[in-house]
Amino acid sequence: MKPDKTPAAKKQPRRKSAAARASRAGPGARGGGRKARSAGRREAILAAALEEFSARGFEATRLDDVAKRAGVAKGTIYLYFRDKESLFQELIRAMLTPLVGTIEAMGAADLPVAALAERIVDLFVREIFETRRADVIRLMISEGRRFPKLAEFYYREVLSRIIAAMRAILRRAAARGEVPQALVDFPQLIAAPGLVAIVWGGLFERYEPLDVRKMMRAHIDLLFAPRRAA
Amino acid sequence: MKPDKTPAAKKQPRRKSAAARASRAGPGARGGGRKARSAGRREAILAAALEEFSARGFEATRLDDVAKRAGVAKGTIYLYFRDKESLFQELIRAMLTPLVGTIEAMGAADLPVAALAERIVDLFVREIFETRRADVIRLMISEGRRFPKLAEFYYREVLSRIIAAMRAILRRAAARGEVPQALVDFPQLIAAPGLVAIVWGGLFERYEPLDVRKMMRAHIDLLFAPRRAA
DNA sequence: TATAAATGACTGACCAGTCAGTCAGTCAGT
């Protein structure tokens, strides 16, 4: 043992250098008050978590990687989220909850279904399929089974409300004879191609690209084409 | 070194007792020749793997648990499968490959689509939805993204062939005016509710049960109902 | 200066994959 310069040098290989660290932190680290910076950190962590979770799945994601991507030390994650699962749940909650309002609002304007269907397809493609929300839904589908709490939350706060909104619209339309009763019983049939699009996009896009807009259009044409029998 | 009874007794706290082990091994362990027993073991491991993988997902599954469930030591798994991933791929391959033939055979009998649709719904419910194959498809959906090899295999050997078979059927039906052209372009639209059924079954069944047969029936009624415009 | 925020080395648990050792079954030689 050589005492050398430092008296008790048992574990001091710390601190790279203040300068190096200061220049590394991402946006939100510099901003105004504590509040603002804190919120920025939280966002950065969520964004990084989205990348990592959707690339690797829940189990295979390392919080070290999330931290690195967020420009933050691992410990910092634990200042904002209780644990890994909590971070995961919060991510899904934050991404999907806003959808509900948008869709419920759609039912308010009492349009003919054809026009409504148009809008819904557009909404789906622009706000879900072409955004990170598609990844989050893929995560929900992939991991939901092992997080019953999360599945329940998602069913209660998102799915059931979307289904209820769709039923309300469809019931009115059915009363006008615009759609068959079957759709009121199974609104899932309307959304089904959306699910196909999301799953296909994740798995087979590279082998056989799918023109989602065209498929959705074909689907609503099929459903709402005028029929001979009532 | 003492020759003694055992030559090298460096670490020998092994072997519970021959009797204990003999009475533990499951079916297939006793049977006829080496071949038969070997095949039995393989089956037992695959069955156990199905249980564990579909309950926990790929990453979270421990091979110790698979071994225990199969009534086998962990090392034995490595006599039959190269590694964990290999076991996983083999499981999916073994469960889904047989489907192709069945579905391709369906196209052979040149029935009217309505009758065919009937049969296909029945096939789906009985041979997929109500069996372990549904779990395997859920696994494929959940994990496929992180196993591109597996996704490609599945696309090439299963999906693309099923789609091709469906297209052949639909093209004939479209020529007879039984279905709209759109379905030939997007056979996915026919299968979409099947995907919904599988995903729903895994995530939300307990919160809102879904009558799959009824939904599928409603779906084919919608698609094949007689239309005013050609 | 006092307080809060952030850091990252460290710990304990966990687990895929390995391999030295064991044993049931086989069969050539008697």
Next chain:
DNA sequence: ACTGACTGACTGACTGGTCAGTCATTTATA
């Protein structure tokens, strides 16, 4: 028919590596 050497299927303790979560220490802010 019996024996004992041989084979290879099977076992499970062990290793090496990984990673979630902690906390003593350092840095930034009020």
